[in-house]
Amino acid sequence: MEINSLKIGAVAKRTGVTVGTLRYYETLGLIQSQRGDNGYRFYASEMVHQVQFIKQAQTLGFSLEDIGEILTVHQRGDVPCGFVQALLQDKIQQLDQQIRERVAFKEKLEDYRDRWATINLQPKPGEICPLIETLQPGVS
Amino acid sequence: MEINSLKIGAVAKRTGVTVGTLRYYETLGLIQSQRGDNGYRFYASEMVHQVQFIKQAQTLGFSLEDIGEILTVHQRGDVPCGFVQALLQDKIQQLDQQIRERVAFKEKLEDYRDRWATINLQPKPGEICPLIETLQPGVS
DNA sequence: CTAAAGCCTCTAGTTAGCTAGAGAGTCAAG
DNA sequence: CTTGACTCTCTAGCTAACTAGAGGCTTTAG
Numbered sequence: 484m485e486i487n488s489l490k491i492g493a494v495a496k497r498t499g500v501t502v503g504t505l506r507y508y509e510t511l512g513l514i515q516s517q518r519g520d521n522g523y524r525f526y527a528s529e530m531v532h533q534v535q536f537i538k539q540a541q542t543l544g545f546s547l548e549d550i551g552e553i554l555t556v557h558q559r560g561d562v563p564c565g566f567v568q569a570l571l572q573d574k575i576q577q578l579d580q581q582i583r584e585r586v587a588f589k590e591k592l593e594d595y596r597d598r599w600a601t602i603n604l605q606p607k608p609g610e611i612c613p614l615i616e617t618l619q620p621g622v623s
Numbered sequence: 624m625e626i627n628s629l630k631i632g633a634v635a636k637r638t639g640v641t642v643g644t645l646r647y648y649e650t651l652g653l654i655q656s657q658r659g660d661n662g663y664r665f666y667a668s669e670m671v672h673q674v675q676f677i678k679q680a681q682t683l684g685f686s687l688e689d690i691g692e693i694l695t696v697h698q699r700g701d702v703p704c705g706f707v708q709a710l711l712q713d714k715i716q717q718l719d720q721q722i723r724e725r726v727a728f729k730e731k732l733e734d735y736r737d738r739w740a741t742i743n744l745q746p747k748p749g750e751i752c753p754l755i756e757t758l759q760p761g762v763s
Numbered sequence: 764c765t766a767a768a769g770c771c772t773c774t775a776g777t778t779a780g781c782t783a784g785a786g787a788g789t790c791a792a793g
Numbered sequence: 794c795t796t797g798a799c800t801c802t803c804t805a806g807c808t809a810a811c812t813a814g815a816g817g818c819t820t821t822a823g
Contacts, residue, residue, distance in 0.1 A: 492799065502800085503782060511780095521789060522801055529749065536751050539758055543732065547780070557751045564744040564752045571736055578729040582722055589718040592683065596711055604704040609669065611676050611697045612704045618679055632769060642770080643812060651810095661819060662771055687810070 487528045491516075494526050498534040505534070513537060513551055544574045627668045631656075634666050638674040645674070653677060653691055684714045 495502045508514045509524075514533055516524035533554070540550045549570055556563035599614050610616050635642045648654045649664075654673055656664035673694070680690045689710055696703035739754050750756050 490800080501782080504780085506801095507781060523789080524800085532749065533751070536755060539755050542758070543735070543755070544728070553752065562744060562746060562752065564746075564754050567752050567754050568736070568739060571732060571739075575729055575732050575736065578725050578732070582725050582729065585718050585722050585725070588684070589715055589722065592711060592715050592718070595683070596708070596715065599708060599711075604702060606702060606704075609672065611673070612693065612702065612707050614704050614707050615676060615679050615683070618682070630770080641812080644810085646771095647811060663819080664770085 488517075488525045489528060489531070491524050491526070494531055494534065497531045498538070500534060500538070508534070508537065508547075511547055511551060513547060513554060543571065544578075545570060628657075628665045629668060629671070631664050631666070634671055634674065637671045638678070640674060640678070648674070648677065648687075651687055651691060653687060653694060683711065684718075685710060 489497075491502045491505055494505060498505075505514065506524075509516060514526075514530055514537075516526050516530070519525055536554075537547075537550050540553065541547075545553075553563045553567060553570075556566055595614075595618075602614060602617070604613070606613055606616075629637075631642045631645055635645060638645075645654065646664075649656060654666075654670055654677075656666050656670070659665055676694075677687075677690050680693065681687075685693075693703045693707060693710075696706055735754075735758075742754060742757070744753070746753055746756075
């Protein structure tokens, strides 16, 4: 076994991910391995760093697909930092959008909750729960 | 064909959902049907209302599982409004939690974005993108 | 009478990031 | 020399709410 040549379990231990996850990352093209005569995967020690990079990038909300693109840029020999900054800005905007949607939705629900406090809870014949049935259709 | 007896396509047209969705709702127990000699589903006309109820409840963010429980209460002969109010309160709290998490996360990302504006973008040997690699591990 | 439309069941695919298990080969320690 | 740890591939399952398609009946309109 050459120096700088780790089996999958060793990489798993050093990075804190499972061997299953490493194999999964390989199917996505996020990491690469050599194969020995026995079919075992062997990893250059830089792969430990690359897996740590992946985990770190995930904490920023990047998807594995995003991360794959970052690594592709890197493996082309380019510096992916500008791309990373653009991705981050996208994430921030998506988050902002989600926050605004959820705040508006929460206000709507609170409005219903408060209005329902005054509604008669006895369903008319054929009704299931008038709280829901008295909503105007299409209000979303 | 009896009065008040609709085929699945008629229910679909009246409610705006697809026949596939109606069959799916049936597998979940959200709606019920009788079968004719030919195997066709036949629906009482109240089922149109029940499907509209389901759609309306979905606009409040209720899952089909939630809605199934509401309908179960109703079919027991009870008034589900108290249960609906409790569910709504749950949804509001979940939303509030999600909003707070996302706001905090967004602030973290904005903080990174702003700090990155001052970082040298040239990776050292072995680095992929120092923006990500200089994050403290474990900061989430 | 025929063709189109409607209905049936069953299976599988969609998103994202894994996880679990079967069944089998390989390697290291005692 | 055996046993247990490690590795391999392949398949399937997880969440949620559907959607699409195959293959095959039944009904309806003209």
